[in-house]
Amino acid sequence: MHDPRVLLDPTTDAVRKLARRGFHLxxxxxxxxxxxxxxxxxxxxxxxxxxxxxxxxxxxxxxxxxxxxxxxxxxxxxxxxxxxxxxxxxxxxxxxxxxGIPNLPADELPDGASDADAEVVRSWGEPTAFDFTPLDHADLGERLGILDLARATKLAGPRFAVLRGKGPALERALARYFLDLAAEHGYLEFSVPTLVNRETMTGTGQLPKFEQDLFKTGVGDRELYLIPTAEVPLTNLHARETLAVEDLPLAYTAHTPCFRSEAGSYGKDTRGLIRMHEFSKVELVRIVDPARSREELEVLLGHAEAVMRGLGLAYRVVKLAAGDIGFSAEFTYDIEVWLPGQQRYREIASASDFGTFQARRAGIRTKAKDGTRGFAATLNSSGMPIGRTLVAVLEQGQQADGSVRIPEALVPYTGFDVLTPD
RNA sequence: GGAAGCGUGGCAGAGCGGCCGAAUGCACUCGCCUUGAAAGCGAGAGACCCGCGAGGGUCCGGGGGUUCGAAUCCCUCCGCUUCCGCCA
Incomplete structure (x- = not known):
């Protein structure tokens, strides 16, 4: 949420900035x-x-x-x-x-409103070259006996997944690897509710505008929302609190299930694990001194990239276009992983700087040593989603005989280094 | 789900319906003292909103009511604690 006086101050240039994301102020x-x-x-x-x-x-x-x-x-x-x-x-x-007014996109972001307008910042690793036609993860998963999408549909409908055997073991290994890396990078791990109230959803900006994107539960007159990401509970941990500036940055992580209605994405990514109603993810959140938020975003991006590098997955970093960033964000990098099955880079993580936008909504205040008060800046990034990472591991690790090589870094967690068809 | 009790400033803890934004203690900040620290002494200090400012207003769990006037009385909701029941 904006401070209306700042928003109306001509030097803020809010009208022009908001117009870049198609919002008329x-x-x-x-x-x-x-x-x-x-x-x-x-x-x-x-x-x-x-x-x-x-x-x-x-x-x-x-x-x-x-x-x-x-x-x-x-x-x-x-x-x-x-x-x-x-x-x-x-x-x-x-x-x-x-x-209802979105955050102001940073001027450094390229113009445009779609992922096609994103600006490539850097690439790491080579898109895997195969001397055979690579399969996509859905086929691979079925052949390896670790994925059963048909039965998932029977249980809950489309956009749900059933993993079996080494599938869940791999999921668990990925989550543990991500959490261990996060701990190494100084993140404090939390276990948080995945069902939260309206106020919490409003604090990070999911509500009131994006109710249709969320799953909601209700018993009697109680209404709770299923979190679409651990960003929501982690960031709101400090809602309506005042933090000492010298205690910042705070670096938090949690592994949680995430629930998204995916309204408006009919027909998109209907195959496989790319777009699910339920998936699990390790999230990284930083609560920082607003004067340092952009530097902190680079730090955060580094932590997210470390995960990809650790797994040896080819990826690239892009700067999203001003019209393509999320409602609460003022600057967003996406990490896109190479998917041989689709022969293209696909978004796997977003690292965003929200400035003080979320903190104003949630009431996350700061107090400096000299008594100066203000609002904190919040940042977050996936670090990483389990499902999409699994997709990349399968597709990038596949071999001619239909087996899949497990990244070395994961072997200590999985206890196996290859997946072979049943 | 049933019963009882409790919700006051960072914490602890007072508070006859007007003199209470609120005693006191601890913690905190700044001085003095000290080689340094502690102790001691002195001073200071809540948050939020409106206002350029002077200043004004709000806040004693939330909401409502009684009253010229409510932290104090009434209603209601929420939360916490303890006991019972139920459960993982």
């Missing part, structure tokens, strides 16, 4: 709304101050003066109540408007 109506809210607050404050003085006067008043003062106090109270009602309404309106 209605400056006039926002200004009007802000001004009327402020004047309602002011009016209420004035009347309340007067009412307090009058109430104090009642006490020392003589019996004759008393009735008139009491009457006056009653009238003032009516004014206060009216101003408060108006303030509440205007405040709610302002909140509605502000919660």
């Amino acid at each position: 209605d400056v006039e109506s926002l200004e009007k709304l802000l001004a009327s809210r402020n004047s309602a607050i002011h009016r209420g404050d004035e009347a309340r101050a007067e009412a307090k003085r009058t109430a104090a006067a009642v006490r020392s008043a003589t019996t004759e003066e008393r009735p008139a003062l009491v009457e006056q106090a009653r009238e003032l109270k009516a004014v206060v109540t009216a101003a408060e009602t108006e303030t509440r309404q205007l405040e709610a309106q302002l909140q509605d408007v502000l919660l």
